[in-house]
Amino acid sequence: MKFFKSTSDILDPAQQIMFLSFEPYMKDQAKDGMKERYRKKPEPRMGKGKRRR
Secondary structure, three states: OHHHHHHHHOOOHHHHHHHHHHHHHHHHHHHHHHHHHOOOOOOOOOOOOOOOO
């Protein structure tokens, strides 16, 4: 909220309202992107069982 109040000298009131409605969407997109990026990779099918020759 502190950041939002500091934008008053840059954004007009209509732009501030648009920013408030866009910020949660942007945060959700970033969170989902990070989850997808750091998701555990699938393990290889051939484990430490028999070796192929």
